[in-house]
Amino acid sequence: MENIKDKYFSRATTYNVFETGLEIYDRKRPRVITVDEWSEVVFYAANGQGTVKKFIDYLLNEYPNISADKLKKAIISRIKGMHRNGFIKLSDHPVQLPPYLDKPLFEQDPEVYRKQMLDDGFIKE
Numbered sequence: 001m002e003n004i005k006d007k008y009f010s011r012a013t014t015y016n017v018f019e020t021g022l023e024i025y026d027r028k029r030p031r032v033i034t035v036d037e038w039s040e041v042v043f044y045a046a047n048g049q050g051t052v053k054k055f056i057d058y059l060l061n062e063y064p065n066i067s068a069d070k071l072k073k074a075i076i077s078r079i080k081g082m083h084r085n086g087f088i089k090l091s092d093h094p095v096q097l098p099p100y101l102d103k104p105l106f107e108q109d110p111e112v113y114r115k116q117m118l119d120d121g122f123i124k125e
Contacts (some may be wrong), residue, residue, distance in 0.1 A: 010048030048095030
């Protein structure tokens with residue numbers, strides 16, 4: 001995969017948040033994914049409005065005691081893995097998330113988000 005630092009990253013699948021953490025719903029296979037803390041941070045930040053570099057710079061500022069090289073490698077690895085699995089999209093331009101990807105499903109009206117997903121071709125009947 002090419003250098004992704006200048007790419008915008010956005011969520012590409014639905015999710016919910018529980019006391020035990022984030023659950024991501026796999027669109028390719030009928031499964032629910034639980035992720036580690038850094039993957040959670042990456043997924044929440046994947047709002048389509050910032051680049052990978054901007055996100056890493058933010059984290060380096062927030063966590064000055066973590067090795068910059070280790071942090072960069074960890075975040076890029078998580079983003080590439082989530083992209084490979086279809087949980088995150090990479091783009092050359094900012095992306096506006098549809099409402100059903102912007103918030104956890106439990107925070108939305110099921111009838112509304114189902115209709116939006118159908119209208120967008122995100123799901124089929």
